[in-house]
Amino acid sequence: xxxxxxxxxxxxxxxxxxxxxxxxxxxxxxxxxxxxxxxxxxxxxxxxxxxxxxxxxxxxxxxxxxxxxxxxxxxxxxxxxxxxxxxxxxxxxxxxxxxxxxxxxxxxxxxxxxxxxxxxxxxxxxxxxxxxxxxxxxxxxxxxxxxxxxxxxxxxxxxxxxxxxxxxxxxxxxxxxxxxxxxxxxxxxxxxxxxxxxxxxxxxxxxxxxxxxxxxxxxxxxxxxxxxxxxxxxxxxxxxxxxxxxxxxxxxxxxxxxxxxxxxxxxxxxxxxxxxxxxxxxxxxxxxxxxxxxxxxxxxxxxxxxxxxxxxxxxxxxxxxxxxxxxxxxxxxxxxxxxxxxxxxxxxxxxxxxxxxxxxxxxxxxxxxxxxxxxxxxxxxxxxxxxxxxxxxxxxxxxxxxxxxxxxxxxxxxxxxxxxxxxxxxxxxxxxxxxxxxxxxxxxxxxxxxxxxxxxxxxxxxxxxxxxxxxxxxxxxxxxxxxxxxxxxx
Ligand SMILES: Cc1ncc(COP(=O)(O)O)c(C=O)c1O
Numbered sequence: 243x244x245x246x247x248x249x250x251x252x253x254x255x256x257x258x259x260x261x262x263x264x265x266x267x268x269x270x271x272x273x274x275x276x277x278x279x280x281x282x283x284x285x286x287x288x289x290x291x292x293x294x295x296x297x298x299x300x301x302x303x304x305x306x307x308x309x310x311x312x313x314x315x316x317x318x319x320x321x322x323x324x325x326x327x328x329x330x331x332x333x334x335x336x337x338x339x340x341x342x343x344x345x346x347x348x349x350x351x352x353x354x355x356x357x358x359x360x361x362x363x364x365x366x367x368x369x370x371x372x373x374x375x376x377x378x379x380x381x382x383x384x385x386x387x388x389x390x391x392x393x394x395x396x397x398x399x400x401x402x403x404x405x406x407x408x409x410x411x412x413x414x415x416x417x418x419x420x421x422x423x424x425x426x427x428x429x430x431x432x433x434x435x436x437x438x439x440x441x442x443x444x445x446x447x448x449x450x451x452x453x454x455x456x457x458x459x460x461x462x463x464x465x466x467x468x469x470x471x472x473x474x475x476x477x478x479x480x481x482x483x484x485x486x487x488x489x490x491x492x493x494x495x496x497x498x499x500x501x502x503x504x505x506x507x508x509x510x511x512x513x514x515x516x517x518x519x520x521x522x523x524x525x526x527x528x529x530x531x532x533x534x535x536x537x538x539x540x541x542x543x544x545x546x547x548x549x550x551x552x553x554x555x556x557x558x559x560x561x562x563x564x565x566x567x568x569x570x571x572x573x574x575x576x577x578x579x580x581x582x583x584x585x586x587x588x589x590x591x592x593x594x595x596x597x598x599x600x601x602x603x604x605x606x607x608x609x610x611x612x613x614x615x616x617x618x619x620x621x622x623x624x625x626x627x628x629x630x631x632x633x634x635x636x637x638x639x640x641x642x643x644x645x646x647x648x649x650x651x652x653x654x655x656x657x658x659x660x661x662x663x664x665x666x667x668x669x670x671x672x673x674x675x676x677x678x679x680x681x682x683x684x685x686x687x688x689x690x691x692x693x694x695x696x697x698x699x700x701x702x703x704x705x706x707x708x709x710x711x712x713x714x715x716x717x718x719x720x721x722x723x724x725x726x727x728x729x730x731x732x
Contacts, residue, residue: 262313270313281325282332282346285707289684291330298327330687334707335715338681338689340496340524340553340659343705348558351615355608362394362606364583364596373610374595379617380565383529385542391569393600394609397562398523399441401548404564404601406432406445406488408546409517411575413487419575423450431479433457434490435467437500439521442490464654465500467492469510476514489516493538494525497691497700499657501525504540512543520544524553524704525657530626534633534657546572554629554658556706557616561609564601573599632658632703639701639713648721652693661691661698664724670697672727679723679732686716 249255301323331341360369377392395401411418413430430451434442436458443453457479459472476486491507492500504520511518520526520541526549528534529541541547544567551561566572577599586592598604617625636658643649643662653661663673674690677699681687691700701716726732 267313270317274317277321278349279346282349285333288326288333289330290333290335290687291328291681292326292684293682294327298323331705332707333687334705334709334712335686336705337701337703337708337712337716338687339700340702341704342550342553342556342559343707344552344558345556345616345620345706347619348556348612348616351612352558354615355611358608358611360608362608362610363598363604364593365590366593367590369608369610370593370595370597372608372614373597376563376610376613376617377565380563383622384526384544384547384565386547386565386567389569390565390567391572391600392563392565393572393597394606394613395562395564395601395603396560397552398439398521398548398550399444399562401550401562401564402439402441402490402519402521403445403448405519405546405548405566406442406449406451408566408572408575409488409519410449410451412517412545412571413485416574427483429455429484430487431455431457431484432488432490433459433472433475433486433516434521435459435461435465435492435495435502437461437465437467437495437497438490438492439496439523442521461500464656465495465498467502467507469503469506472507473510476510476516486514486516489514489518491518491520491540491544492525493520493522493541494528494657496523497659497693498653498655498661499525499659500654501537501656504538505543506540508540508543511545517545518543519546520548522547522549524550527551527553527555527625528629528657530555530622531630531633532626533630537656551613551616554632554704555613555616555625556620556628557613561613566600576600576602628706629658632706632708635703635708635710635713636660636701638710639703639717642713642717646717646721648724649717652696652698658704659700659702661693661700663697663699664720664728666724666728672724673697673699675727675732676720676723679727680716680719683719683723685719686712688716688720 330336332343362369362373373394380392381390395404432446443456446456447453457475459475460468462468479486489507489511491502491504494501508518526547529538547565549563551557551563552559597606636655639660640651640655643651648665649662650665651662663669664676666672674697677688677690688699688701691698
């Protein structure tokens with residue numbers, strides 16, 4: 243079939259936004275590609291983070307663009323004004339918060355996905371098939387049954403929200419989707435530990451269930467939830483006439499990486515007829531590391547599981563995921579019908595699995611492609627070695643902290659996160675200042691949290707580029723700025 247070219251002089255002719263894809267953009271595209279691959283390979287030569295000065299910020303703002311700008315000029319602005327002030331999580335010295343480092347493979351796959359510009363809400367096309375492939379791989383890794391369903395979302399905050407909505411629908415039946423929560427006498431209560439991520443309470447809030455109806459159960463010295471306290475809380479609520487419906491276990495808590503007794507929680511959920519959800523934002527994919535996988539036992543019994551590929555498995559942002567044991571229950575929580583979204587036997591509007599039936603989004607990016615490329619090209623074994631290796635680095639940091647009299651370890655190190663601090667008077671203020679000093683120096687990026695009320699320096703080792711020398715550099719910087727501040731020289 244030949245396509246008739248339109249007359250460029252015709253008044254019906256739209257501006258040709260692809261015209262740039264000829265020689266001019268092609269040369270620039272190759273330069274961008276080379277620059278970004280060099281950026282990845284030479285990342286150590288840069289500061290981990292550089293703060294934007296007022297002039298840098300001001301330079302990024304201008305009037306809304308009306309006339310076209312030369313692509314080379316726009317790219318130059320990116321290089322001068324955006325790239326140098328990135329958050330730094332690509333850098334091996336970045337140990338702040340829980341963030342992955344990305345890979346060159348993921349970066350290239352993002353470009354390919356953008357080239358296809360697939361909308362992954364549904365319909366019968368290859369992008370949906372790749373998303374289904376990821377569901378299937380996860381189903382096998384986590385030992386979920388045939389019929390399990392899954393969905394890419396932005397991150398675990400959204401995955402946890404999807405799980406709460408599925409559990410809510412399972413507890414209250416179809417009416418909750420049409421009548422909402424207007425019926426009296428049905429206070430649903432959920433349970434998790436005090437160490438759980440704040441997004442669980444937010445999910446209860448967004449689901450209309452109320453964050454106060456999430457019971458935060460005490461933890462033991464290792465920050466694992468206390469099962470007896472959990473059991474007691476469920477009984478007390480039931481006796482008071484409320485409806486316990488959801489139990490959330492943690493596979494890697496955000497502060498220290500604690501893994502709850504997931505088998506014990508699965509037993510409790512089964513005995514009490516509760517939905518068992520696991521927040522495995524980063525810890526779930528540690529199943530790829532054979533030496534860590536046994537500690538995640540019980541996760542295979544979850545009704546739903548939230549995780550992020552963009553953390554320990556290094557897929558570029560964003561790539562969150564929710565896996566649900568029973569695909570029908572999952573679909574029942576979200577599927578709707580509309581004439582313009584009708585499914586047919588034939589044509590592009592065919593296809594069994596429309597992601598739109600399993601979550602809130604209709605238009606969705608092709609997140610599965612960068613995940614598929616990362617998993618295929620690096621393989622589960624190598625990614626598992628990254629995970630196990632960062633746990634070894636964390637133990638190395640833990641030992642160095644314990645051997646250093648000026649430092650104090652504040653929490654156990656079950657996985658890859660080390661919480662410690664510089665000893666001294668007014669230690670909270672002192673350590674807060676040290677963390678800011680280290681970040682601003684560009685030598686390393688730790689973050690802070692609180693452990694038993696004490697402000698801690700938190701080093702979360704997620705980046706596959708991090709080496710022993712980066713851990714040493716972090717420690718040297720903490721000690722140097724700590725010594726300076728302790729001596730009154732800030
Ligand atoms: C245990 C845990 N749950 C949930 C989240 C939220 O994940 P996201 O930032 O992908 O929404 C995090 C983030 O670090 C986390 O560590």
